[in-house]
Structure formats: structure tokens, C-alpha cells
Amino acid sequence: MARDGDVDQSKRATLRRFAALGAASPLVGLASASESDAPDALTGYLTATPGAHFSKIRDDLKLGTGETQHHLRKLERDGVIESRKDGDYRRYFPAGQFTEFEQAVLGFLRRETPRGILIALLEDPTASSGDIATQLDVSRPTVSKYATQLDEGGLLSRENGYTISEPETVLLLLVRYADSFGEDAARLAKLAPDLVTYTANE
Numbered sequence: 001m002a003r004d005g006d007v008d009q010s011k012r013a014t015l016r017r018f019a020a021l022g023a024a025s026p027l028v029g030l031a032s033a034s035e036s037d038a039p040d041a042l043t044g045y046l047t048a049t050p051g052a053h054f055s056k057i058r059d060d061l062k063l064g065t066g067e068t069q070h071h072l073r074k075l076e077r078d079g080v081i082e083s084r085k086d087g088d089y090r091r092y093f094p095a096g097q098f099t100e101f102e103q104a105v106l107g108f109l110r111r112e113t114p115r116g117i118l119i120a121l122l123e124d125p126t127a128s129s130g131d132i133a134t135q136l137d138v139s140r141p142t143v144s145k146y147a148t149q150l151d152e153g154g155l156l157s158r159e160n161g162y163t164i165s166e167p168e169t170v171l172l173l174l175v176r177y178a179d180s181f182g183e184d185a186a187r188l189a190k191l192a193p194d195l196v197t198y199t200a201n202e
Contacts, residue, residue, distance in 0.1 A: 051106030
């Protein structure tokens, strides 16, 4: 069983690691001084993991719920970060860095099944719902449900099969933040050069 001291050391190490990223962020000058590493850590974390929701931020940074709420609200109030509602979640981003469409893309990419659908279509734009269901090991109704959400979010057209609306934007965000997504994104990032021709010709 981990001792309290070990937990505290782990928390401090995590905060310092992301605080280093935050200190290098062009937004750091907008943040107010604080005795805690948390504001810089939050800024750094969101620089590397844009679109993360509250619970993920809290858990990854090993912060308390109240502490996370306090610092996120202050950073948003100070114009360092911004947020948007995404279904049951509120997702956070560095302020002024992403369009609304890019924020929507990042929100979907942070969800396993929608991300899998987008990756499957980037790899094979002719893939059917059945092909995608088999690849993701989910049911066809599950693919259809999330495809509907992607369609409503403006990421997917279902007029003639499934077609990603702006594949170059989706691919760019997947590759840029691949390390913050799952292994499927990291795998796709390695294939990205082979996909550039497809996205450029869309």
C-alpha cells in the first residue's frame, strides 16, 4: 500500500512535470502568481492534452476536486483557458488556439469509439459501418449511434456511406496530439505520411 508521503511525492512530481510545460507556454504571463504549481501544471497539461474533461484533468494531475475546480475557474476567468460543453462533459482548451470545429474534433478524439471510427475512415475512406464495427469489435448499432453524433457535430457526412468532412484537420490534430490519445492514434501517426495524399485530394 502506498504511503501518504509517496502519494504526495508523486503528486508533486506530476505537477512539476506539467508546470514546466506551462511555464514555457505563451499564456503563462496571463496567469496570476500562485504559491501552488497547479496553475502552471494545468496550463501545461492542457497544452499537451487539449480537450480533456474535468475528471481526467483532476485524476491525471492528482488534484482534489475542489482544488481543480478553483484553479480551472480562475484560469478561465483570467483568459488563460477556455471551455465548451460536450454532452455530459465540459472540455478545456488553451485560450484562443482552436476554432470551434477543432474543439469539436478534439472532443470526439478523446472518446474511444468516435476516435476509432475516424481513424478507420482515415485509413480506409471506403470502409462501411460493418467494416468499422468489425475493426473496433463493437456492434453496428454502436457505430451507427456514434456516426450520428459525428454527423451532428459536423465531422461526418452520411449521405453516401461515411465521409469525414475535413479529413486533413482531423489527421493533423490526431498526429499533433497522438501521445495524449490511445495507442490507435500513435499507430495512425506513424502512417500519416501515407495518408497525406488522400487528405490533400479530398
